[in-house]
Amino acid sequence: MNEILLKKSLSEDVKQYIVNAPLIAKKALPGQFVVIRICEIGERIPLTIADSDPEKGTITLIVQEVGKTTRQLGTFAQGQKILDIAGPLGTPSEIENFGTVVMIGGGIGIAPIFPITKAMKAAGNTVISIIGARCADLLFYQDLMTAHSDEVIITTDDGTCGLKGFVTDALDELIQSGRKIDRVVTIGPPIMMKMVSILTKKHGIPTIASLNSIMVDGTGMCGACRVEVGGETKFTCVDGPDFDAHKVDFDLLIHRLDNYTPQEREANSKFCNCTDKKDRG
Amino acid sequence: MRNNSPQKTPMPEQSADSRRSNFDEVPLGYTEELAIAEASRCIQCKNGPCVSGCPVEIDIPRFIAKIAEGDFDGAVRVMKEKNLLPAVCGRVCPQEEQCEKVCVLGKRFEPVAIGRLERFVADWEFAKGGEPVIKLPPKTGKRVAIVGSGPAGLTVAGDLIQMGHSATIFEALHEPGGVLVYGIPEFRLPKTIVAREVDYLKKLGVEIVTNFVVGRTKTVDELLEEFDAVFLGTGAGLPWFMFLPGENSKGIYSANEYLTRSNLMKAYRFPEYDTPIVRGERVATIGGGNVAMDAARTAVRLGAKESIIIYRRSREEMPARNEEIEHALEEGVQFQFLTNPVAYHADPEGWVKEIECIRMELGEPDASGRRRPVEIAGSNYRIPIDVAVVAIGNSPNPLISQTTPGLKTTRRGTIEVDQTTGRTTKKGVFAGGDIVTGAATVILAMGAGRIAARSIDKFLETGIW
Numbered sequence: 001m002n003e004i005l006l007k008k009s010l011s012e013d014v015k016q017y018i019v020n021a022p023l024i025a026k027k028a029l030p031g032q033f034v035v036i037r038i039c040e041i042g043e044r045i046p047l048t049i050a051d052s053d054p055e056k057g058t059i060t061l062i063v064q065e066v067g068k069t070t071r072q073l074g075t076f077a078q079g080q081k082i083l084d085i086a087g088p089l090g091t092p093s094e095i096e097n098f099g100t101v102v103m104i105g106g107g108i109g110i111a112p113i114f115p116i117t118k119a120m121k122a123a124g125n126t127v128i129s130i131i132g133a134r135c136a137d138l139l140f141y142q143d144l145m146t147a148h149s150d151e152v153i154i155t156t157d158d159g160t161c162g163l164k165g166f167v168t169d170a171l172d173e174l175i176q177s178g179r180k181i182d183r184v185v186t187i188g189p190p191i192m193m194k195m196v197s198i199l200t201k202k203h204g205i206p207t208i209a210s211l212n213s214i215m216v217d218g219t220g221m222c223g224a225c226r227v228e229v230g231g232e233t234k235f236t237c238v239d240g241p242d243f244d245a246h247k248v249d250f251d252l253l254i255h256r257l258d259n260y261t262p263q264e265r266e267a268n269s270k271f272c273n274c275t276d277k278k279d280r281g
Numbered sequence: 282m283r284n285n286s287p288q289k290t291p292m293p294e295q296s297a298d299s300r301r302s303n304f305d306e307v308p309l310g311y312t313e314e315l316a317i318a319e320a321s322r323c324i325q326c327k328n329g330p331c332v333s334g335c336p337v338e339i340d341i342p343r344f345i346a347k348i349a350e351g352d353f354d355g356a357v358r359v360m361k362e363k364n365l366l367p368a369v370c371g372r373v374c375p376q377e378e379q380c381e382k383v384c385v386l387g388k389r390f391e392p393v394a395i396g397r398l399e400r401f402v403a404d405w406e407f408a409k410g411g412e413p414v415i416k417l418p419p420k421t422g423k424r425v426a427i428v429g430s431g432p433a434g435l436t437v438a439g440d441l442i443q444m445g446h447s448a449t450i451f452e453a454l455h456e457p458g459g460v461l462v463y464g465i466p467e468f469r470l471p472k473t474i475v476a477r478e479v480d481y482l483k484k485l486g487v488e489i490v491t492n493f494v495v496g497r498t499k500t501v502d503e504l505l506e507e508f509d510a511v512f513l514g515t516g517a518g519l520p521w522f523m524f525l526p527g528e529n530s531k532g533i534y535s536a537n538e539y540l541t542r543s544n545l546m547k548a549y550r551f552p553e554y555d556t557p558i559v560r561g562e563r564v565a566t567i568g569g570g571n572v573a574m575d576a577a578r579t580a581v582r583l584g585a586k587e588s589i590i591i592y593r594r595s596r597e598e599m600p601a602r603n604e605e606i607e608h609a610l611e612e613g614v615q616f617q618f619l620t621n622p623v624a625y626h627a628d629p630e631g632w633v634k635e636i637e638c639i640r641m642e643l644g645e646p647d648a649s650g651r652r653r654p655v656e657i658a659g660s661n662y663r664i665p666i667d668v669a670v671v672a673i674g675n676s677p678n679p680l681i682s683q684t685t686p687g688l689k690t691t692r693r694g695t696i697e698v699d700q701t702t703g704r705t706t707k708k709g710v711f712a713g714g715d716i717v718t719g720a721a722t723v724i725l726a727m728g729a730g731r732i733a734a735r736s737i738d739k740f741l742e743t744g745i746w
Contacts, residue, residue, distance in 0.1 A: 023498050037455055043546060043555040044455075069555060084455040086492040216546065216556075219453050219494055220678050221463075221518040222538035226529055233522060233529060238680065252529055255631030259531045263557030270552055 002081045005058060010140035013065045014108060015074055016050075017082075022057030024049070024087045030115040031093030031210065031242055034059070035218035037084040038073050045069050046215045046237070048112035049088060062111035062140075068267040089218045090241050094208070097124040099182035102174065103149070104130045104167050104196055106188025110141050112210055113187045118148040120185075126150050128179075130170045132188075136161035168195045181205050186245060187212075190257065194250035201246045209245035211236045214259060228252050283321055287390035290319040292397050297611035301581050304467040304549055307608060308372075308397075313353070316401040320348035322386065323393045330383040331395060336728025337370075337436070339363045341380055341395055348398055357406045360399065361415060365439035365482065366432065366727065368407065368474045369461060371400025374724045375602050407477055415485065418445040423741040426451060426508040428495045428681065431459020432723045433514030433714030435479070436730030437737070438487045444738045447486070449508070451493040456545065459516055460715075461723070463545040464537070466575050468582070469605075472544070496680040501688070501710060510709045510737050513696060514730065517675040517715035523567070527625030528671070532559055532633040536572045536672035543579050561668025563587045565636050567622055568672035569594065574605040576670040577614045588614045589664065593621040593641050593654040619643070619654065623661065625669065635663040677716045685710075695719055703733030708746045711737055 006018040024034060028049045035044050051060035065071045076082070093116045101120050105113030110131050121127045127148065132155035133139045139154065139161055146152045153170045154162025163170055167188070175181065184207040186196040193209040200207040213225035213236040225236035230247035234240065284290075293309040300307055311319065323345045331341040340359050347356035360367050376382075376396035384392030423446045427434045430452040438448040456462050458475040483489065495501060495515075504511050520535035522528055534542075539558070542548040546556035564580035566573050569592035580588040590609070592599060595618045599606060610616075619641040626635040640660035643652035682690045689697040689706040696705055696712045703711045713729030715721055740746065 023493075027498065041547070041554045043557075084492050086453060086455070086494055086498070088497055089494065216538060216541055217454060219518075220680065221520070222541050223520050223522065223535040224538050226522075228529060233524060252631070255531060256529070258630070259559070260557040263551065267552050267555060267557070 002083070002085050004076055004078055004080055004082065007076070007078050010062065011138045014138070014140060015063050015065070017061045017063065017073075018058050019061060019082060019085065020057060021059045021085050021087075024085065025052045025057050025059050026054045028052040028059060028088040029092035030095060030119040031112075032088035032090045033218070033241065034061070034085050034087030035089060035215065036061075036082050036086075038069060038076070038082055040083070042083065043069055044084075044216055044218070046089070046218055048115075050111040050114055051118075052115075062108070064108040067264050068271040071268070071271060086218065090237060091239065093119070093185070093210070093242050095119045095123050100126040100128065100180055101183045101185065102128045102130060102171065102181050104132075104171065104184060104186040104188070105145075106132050106167050106186075106192040107134070107138065109186075109188030109192070110139070110145070113185065114141055114144055114148075116185055116210075117145060121148045121150075128174065128181075129153070130155065130167045130174075132156065132162075132167040132170070134158065166195070167192060168199055171196060171199060175199070175203050175205075183208070184245075185210070190250050190254045193245060193248075194254075197245035197248065197250065207245040208242050209248055210241045211243060211248065211253060212241070212257070213237075213253065214257060227256070283324070284318055286322060289391045289394040289397070290315050290322070292394070297613075300468065301612050304582055306471050307468050310404055311397055311401040313351075313405070316348050316398060316405075317351060319394050320345045320398055323349065324386060326385045330385065331380040331393075334380040334383040336379065336724050337364050337731050339399070344402060345393065345395070345398060348402065353402065353405045356402045360402050364399075364727075366435060366478045367399050368403035369432070369470060369478055370724055370727070371396050371398075371403055372470050372474070373465060373722075374399075375722055377603065379724065415443065417443060417485065420447070421445040421741065423447065423509045424449065424507070425510045425512060425737060425741075426504040427512045427514060428501070428504075429453075429459055429513070429515040429714075429716075430457035430479070430489060431461060431514060431516050431714065431726065433516070433716075433726040433730040433733075434459065434512065435482060436727040437512045437514065437713070437734045439482050439485065440731060440734030441737060442482070442485045442487050444734070446738070446741060447488070449488040449490060451495050451504075452489060452491045453494040454545065455491050457489050457491060463541045464572065464575070466540065466544055466579055468578065469575065494680070496684040501681060501685040501707075505709055509741055510711065512703075512730075512733055512737065513681060513705070513710065513712040513716055514714045514726070515678060515681055515716050516726075517720040518678045519676050519694075520671070521674045521676065522671055523622065523673065525622060525624050527627055527633065530625050530627035530633040531631050532561065532667055533625060533669045533671065536566075536568070536576045536670050537675065539576055539670045540572070540579065543583070549579075549583060558583065559668050560584050561666065563589070563664075563666045564668040564670065565589045565591055565622075565664060565666045566670040566672055567591045568674070569599040569601060570672065570674070571601045571605050573670075573672035574601045574609045574614075576672050578609055578612055580668065580670070581612050581614060585668075589666075590614060590616045591620050591622060591636070591638060592616065592618055594651060595619055595643065598651045621654065621656065626663070633666060633669055636666050636669055637661055637663050675715075675720045677719070681716075693719060701732070702736035703729060704736060704746070709740070
């Protein structure tokens with residue numbers, strides 16, 4: 001169990017891992033995640049289950065190398081094992097035939113939006129997907145999103161692929177064009193989800209955001225991931241990760257994600273120094 | 282020869298000064314000589330009330346007699362008849378409320394230091410090394426799934442394996458031990474001690490599966506397809522908050538998170554270990570139980586200049602063990618009694634900067650028999666802090682009850698059981714420990730595990746529910 005069967009680069013700092021985890025693969029539903037720990041001294045981090053294959057017993061994890069743990073995982077070779085994987089965790093996304101749904105994935109958020117998109121399409125929705133990134137090099141999964149959507153709109157901040165601008169620009173255009181939209185699901189950087197939420201609230205479109213809080217156990221035990229939704233404290237790991245975006249306090253989420261920035265920087269630079277030395281030596 | 286000292290033989294401990302800056306265990310344990318001296322205080326009274334004071338019914342006078350004779354191996358044997366986790370119990374049981382409370386000697390003098398002797402026996406056995414002293418009966422072929430590897434689950438597993446059944450423990454975290462590894466700090470219960478008790482169970486044949494979240498990875502109903510019975514011992518892992526304004530500011534932890542980061546994840550050794558923790562200079566811990574003491578003492582060791590406990594009643598009503606309160610005081614933890622937080626104030630970046638409190642006075646006794654704290658209007662004041670730890674209690678995690686049809690819960694979220702058997706409302710499913718009682722002690726969970734193991738054995742034999 002837990003072996004990396006296939007490792008692939010999706011963009012400069014994003015890697016895809018197909019991991020042998022039969023029990024989790026059998027149970028995983030769109031919107032759920034795992035908590036992993038890669039080594040004995042490692043921290044526990046949550047990762048969305050981007051796809052699962054119950055027959056093969058595999059799950060797909062997509063990891064952006066932003067901190068020490070994700071970068072160290074990046075050094076793992078195919079065949080190597082991830083020490084601990086627990087899951088599937090979290091409440092699965094609400095999937096039904098809503099009519100027309102717009103699925104918005106920004107940056108690494110494209111990974112978690114994919115399984116929900118696939119399920120929405122399978123449930124009979126007309127699916128319009130908007131995926132965006134800073135530039136073309138950071139985009140991935142265009143083919144898979146296209147395969148499971150009726151329409152895909154791509155945006156990049158610098159215009160190197162698709163429309164130049166933000167995902168919200170594309171969404172605004174869709175709304176302005178008079179398309180009837182029954183639901184929006186958005187996953188990405190908190191500021192992007194906040195902007196999407198402000199826009200859809202104005203137009204009264206029900207919107208779900210999947211939150212990426214800091215977690216430790218991922219089972220409701222610690223409260224590291226608490227967020228405020230409609231003025232109430234919720235735990236992202238068990239009450240979410242999906243919430244009514246119009247009720248989420250995104251500013252609090254943004255603050256709380258910043259909780260360990262100095263420590264992350266310290267761990268990261270220590271890790272860089274180590275790997276640099278190794279490279280030289 | 283009997284030792285007539287009116288006082289317990291003192292146990293050597295690390296000085297308050299040195300331990301403020303390390304996570305090593307505080308009490309150092311008896312030597313053989315000290316243990317014999319203390320064991321010789323026991324008068325071997327006829328009725329042995331201490332045995333009935335013990336939730337797992339250890340034959341206390343007999344193991345103490347063995348120590349007094351210098352037959353430590355014999356003492357181990359007596360101990361392990363009833364308790365497979367003596368190194369843990371000797372450290373964290375509230376003996377002063379159980380065995381030692383009813384000790385005949387305690388009527389006039391200090392009772393026999395049963396807890397310290399229990400700890401000595403366990404540590405002596407480990408130092409000696411070697412294989413389990415227990416002989417196991419032939420296998421019955423019956424299989425039991427145990428959910429949760431805390432004190433209740435470990436006890437059930439140990440008892441069942443000694444009855445000839447197979448026992449498989451499913452643990453959600455990556456390490457077995459439950460609250461013994463994530464909650465109780467290293468300086469009170471070294472993790473190597475928990476690991477060796479767990480190893481002992483493994484040597485007896487108990488199987489432990491980590492990273493398995495029952496309710497998610499598999500449901501209780503799915504376990505019932507593979508196993509003849511299921512025991513639920515998932516504890517009280519859902520932390521309470523007070524839902525005060527500003528409580529979700531950065532720097533405010535639940536005790537569960539603060540302790541899990543420090544204990545299970547070893548954040549006190551960051552960056553050697555990867556998990557970070559905010560090391561506050563001024564740390565407020567809210568609550569008056571053992572968990573609050575653990576958090577406040579952890580804060581001291583993480584370098585807090587001031588570690589302050591904020592408790593709404595007075596010292597008299599504090600539920601923490603006296604020993605823990607004393608240790609905290611020695612280490613410089615400050616106590617603000619009759620004080621309750623009403624709000625937190627944060628800076629523009631969202632970091633907690635102040636805790637706003639209100640003074641309390643004690644009114645009429647409440648349902649718990651303790652005098653109810655009442656706010657003194659207009660007495661609000663603020664304390665500057667950079668970390669706060671909310672240690673006001675926990676309730677059971679609802680994951681299992683939500684995913685198990687037919688399992689009845691109470692209004693408080695605990696699982697309904699028949700107290701004498703540990704049977705739940707669902708056939709083949711038993712429960713015990715904090716998941717039934719709400720947050721309590723290690724030994725009560727072990728006692729509940731013992732009761733459940735007996736009735737599981739009966740159920741496996743007869744099939745009668």
